Amino acid sequence: MIELSRVKLHLRVDHDDEDDLIQGYLAAASAYVEQHCDRTLVEANPTGPEQMLLTKDVEQAMLLLVGHWYANREAVVIGAAPAAVPLAVDRLLWYRKRF
Numbered sequence: 411m412i413e414l415s416r417v418k419l420h421l422r423v424d425h426d427d428e429d430d431l432i433q434g435y436l437a438a439a440s441a442y443v444e445q446h447c448d449r450t451l452v453e454a455n456p457t458g459p460e461q462m463l464l465t466k467d468v469e470q471a472m473l474l475l476v477g478h479w480y481a482n483r484e485a486v487v488i489g490a491a492p493a494a495v496p497l498a499v500d501r502l503l504w505y506r507k508r509f
Contacts, residue, residue, distance in 0.1 A: 411453060411464055412436060412472060420473045421480050432480065439475040443468060447506045462506055471502035 414429060417436055444451055449462040456463050478499075 411440060411451065412469055417473065417476055421477055432476065435476040435479045436472070438479070439472040442475055443472060443503060446503055449506065467502045468506070471499045474499050474502075 414433060414436070417432055418424070418429075421432065423432065440451060444462075447462055449460055451464050451468070452461045453464050462468070
């Protein structure tokens with residue numbers, strides 16, 4: 411959905427060594443958004459309330475998630491401040507939840 415080159419630009423990655431890792435994070439970000447919003451992402455023409463268009467704000471939320479996971483690769487960080495999912499992600503997605 412989001413081009414790998416755009417994600418790498420966001421991450422400031424200029425090599426191909428971690429493309430598989432980054433694509434995995436991108437797939438996980440897509441799944442996160444779909445679960446968070448209880449809707450399926452589509453690139454064009456949603457056909458019902460169970461689908462959600464991949465808009466710029468949703469893309470930004472996904473980029474923030476990928477960036478967070480790329481920078482924080484472990485579930486627990488010892489000796490540093492705890493790292494949570496960036497608040498901006500929730501704010502970009504909060505109104506897209508289906509109730």
